[in-house]
Amino acid sequence: xxxxxxxxxxxxxxxxxxxxxxxxxxxxxxxxxxxxxxxxxxxxxxxxxxxxxxxxxxxxxxxxxxxxxxxxxxxxxxxxxxxxxxxxxxxxxxxxxxxxxxxxxx
Amino acid sequence: xxxxxxxxxxxxxxxxxxxxxxxxxxxxxxxxxxxxxxxxxxxxxxxxxxxxxxxxxxxxxxxxxxxxxxxxxxxxxxxxxxxxxxxxxxxxxxxxxxxxxxxxxxxxxxxxxxxx
Numbered sequence: 001x002x003x004x005x006x007x008x009x010x011x012x013x014x015x016x017x018x019x020x021x022x023x024x025x026x027x028x029x030x031x032x033x034x035x036x037x038x039x040x041x042x043x044x045x046x047x048x049x050x051x052x053x054x055x056x057x058x059x060x061x062x063x064x065x066x067x068x069x070x071x072x073x074x075x076x077x078x079x080x081x082x083x084x085x086x087x088x089x090x091x092x093x094x095x096x097x098x099x100x101x102x103x104x105x106x
Numbered sequence: 107x108x109x110x111x112x113x114x115x116x117x118x119x120x121x122x123x124x125x126x127x128x129x130x131x132x133x134x135x136x137x138x139x140x141x142x143x144x145x146x147x148x149x150x151x152x153x154x155x156x157x158x159x160x161x162x163x164x165x166x167x168x169x170x171x172x173x174x175x176x177x178x179x180x181x182x183x184x185x186x187x188x189x190x191x192x193x194x195x196x197x198x199x200x201x202x203x204x205x206x207x208x209x210x211x212x213x214x215x216x217x218x219x220x221x222x
Contacts, residue, residue: 004148033210041194043213086148093164094139094211096148 003027006087006097013104019074021100023087026068034061034072035086037099043086046072077104109133110214112197118220119187127182127217129197137200138180139164139211140172142193149196155180187221194218 005024013019025032034046047054047061049070054061058081060073074081082104087097113128129138136157141149151164155174169191171183184191197214 002148035213041216041218043196043216045210045212048210088149088211090211093151093154094149096150098146098148 002097003095004087004089004097006085006100008100009098010101011103013077013102015078015104015106017077017104019077019081019102019104021072021085021087021102023070023072023097024068025070025087025089025095027089027091027095029089029091031090032063032070033088033090033094034070035088037084037086039083046085074102079104079106110197110199110212112195112214112217114217115215116218118222119184120222121188123187124183124185125187125219126184127195127197127219129180129182129214130178131199131212132178133199133212134177135199135212136177138174139198139200140170140180140182141196141198142166142191143196143216144193152182152195184219187219189221192219192221 003026007022031048031050033048035043036046037043049063058075063070084099084101086099088094110131139154140152143149150166152170153164153172155161158177161172173181195217198211200211
């Protein structure tokens with residue numbers, strides 16, 4: 001069973017395109033997290049949110065608690081955005097999605 | 107301020123060999139975690155430690171042992187490595203649950219383990 005489902009699994013975009021990655025979850029949560037895993041393997045936290053919307057630069061994360069759904073948007077995508085984006089939810093422990101592999105082509 | 111450090115970065119073992127993966131943090135967080143990451147699967151929790159002196163099993167603990175040596179260090183031991191344990195291992199830390207602003211996890215750089 002997967003507590004966290006992400007879509008799409010793989011995504012290729014042209015530089016400049018608007019990108020959306022979706023995340024649905026089935027458990028009660030205290031927060032939802034978006035993580036970025038670089039090609040070298042390191043994982044960094046992008047957002048932690050429990051309601052509404054957060055914006056950081058070209059990245060926007062939204063969450064709908066009633067629908068148990070979150071989206072990560074990237075505006076004006078750039079090749080350096082190429083990475084795996086992981087959705088995770090937390091309550092007593094963390095549950096992770098399998099990630100969305102994004103490739104942005106120049 | 108290194109955050110979370112892991113050693114080694116890469117290791118090759120033969121089946122049956124043992125090894126210990128080390129994790130250390132300088133952020134004074136209570137909770138520490140060991141995950142493994144395999145292709146096509148999300149990060150899976152092996153063991154975690156909510157505080158110094160306590161450890162608990164996660165989703166996939168079989169074949170592993172852990173030790174929370176002190177607040178800073180949390181080690182993962184493979185007593186008899188198997189090819190199924192070939193994976194990338196991540197250590198992570200998290201602040202106190204009661205203080206939500208600290209709920210973000212911070213990850214170490216990972217250890218790539220290959221068991222032949």
